[in-house]
Amino acid sequence: MSDAKKFMYINRKAPYGTIYAWESLEVVLIGAAFDQEVSLAFVDDGVYQLMKGQDTSEVGIKNFSPTYSALGDYDVNKIYIEKESLEARGLTLDDLQHLVWEDEDEDWAEKDSIRVVTSAELAELFDTQDIVLSF
Amino acid sequence: MAAIEVNGKSYEVDEEGYLEDLTTWVPEIADVMAGIDDTKLDENHWEVINFLREYYEEYQIAPAVRVLTKAIGKKLGKDKGNSKYLYELFPYGPGKQACKYAGLPKPTGCV
Numbered sequence: 449m450s451d452a453k454k455f456m457y458i459n460r461k462a463p464y465g466t467i468y469a470w471e472s473l474e475v476v477l478i479g480a481a482f483d484q485e486v487s488l489a490f491v492d493d494g495v496y497q498l499m500k501g502q503d504t505s506e507v508g509i510k511n512f513s514p515t516y517s518a519l520g521d522y523d524v525n526k527i528y529i530e531k532e533s534l535e536a537r538g539l540t541l542d543d544l545q546h547l548v549w550e551d552e553d554e555d556w557a558e559k560d561s562i563r564v565v566t567s568a569e570l571a572e573l574f575d576t577q578d579i580v581l582s583f
Numbered sequence: 584m585a586a587i588e589v590n591g592k593s594y595e596v597d598e599e600g601y602l603e604d605l606t607t608w609v610p611e612i613a614d615v616m617a618g619i620d621d622t623k624l625d626e627n628h629w630e631v632i633n634f635l636r637e638y639y640e641e642y643q644i645a646p647a648v649r650v651l652t653k654a655i656g657k658k659l660g661k662d663k664g665n666s667k668y669l670y671e672l673f674p675y676g677p678g679k680q681a682c683k684y685a686g687l688p689k690p691t692g693c694v
């Protein structure tokens with residue numbers, strides 16, 4: 449589609465204290481049906497959304513973290529994590545889910561979706577977007 | 584609240600016929616729902632229904648039709664991974680109809 453726009457979804461909040469994380473994910477999945485260029489950024493407490501080993505059995509909310517692994521199927525494969533936010537929380541990439549997508553043109557080769565970027569790099573990325581939505 | 588009868592047991596469904604509690608699903612529910620739509624399920628239908636249940640189990644969502652089509656193509660071959668084939672099996676829409684029989688919620692983004 450020639451009029452595809454660049455959409456960036458920024459996720460800033462921890463996954464279960466508010467509905468923002470799940471709402472954002474739903475909007476991304478719905479929006480992915482419209483063949484736009486979609487990328488996601490996780491900053492501040494938003495980095496917790498991608499933590500491995502989430503268990504919500506005691507908070508009575510569905511654990512939607514497995515759904516992030518479906519993003520590759522929806523051709524959402526540009527996922528940026530802010531380096532400073534990870535470090536401020538004592539986290540590394542190993543604490544997060546390993547998200548991949550399969551490249552149909554290369555016999556379904558698995559490729560990494562996640563890229564760790566600095567705050568400055570992220571700012572430049574924001575600058576190149578047509579639409580930025582913050583959750 | 585609407586309900587359907589399967590083997591003498593009553594299952595609650597929403598106004599569009601989707602099962603309220605997906606944990607209560609049994610295969611006979613799919614057969615009964617298909618009967619309501621004047622459809623008889625064969626092994627080709629079941630391939631898709633079982634695929635959707637596995638997908639939901641893994642990702643906690645029902646996939647969009649485009650995603651379903653691509654994934655079916657990868658798993659079951661190109662002759663099945665196309666909308667023509669899937670719409671012939673599920674004329675009301677492979678996402679909506681197959682997810683309903685599978686006891687899953689309506690696919691995210693499906694209106």
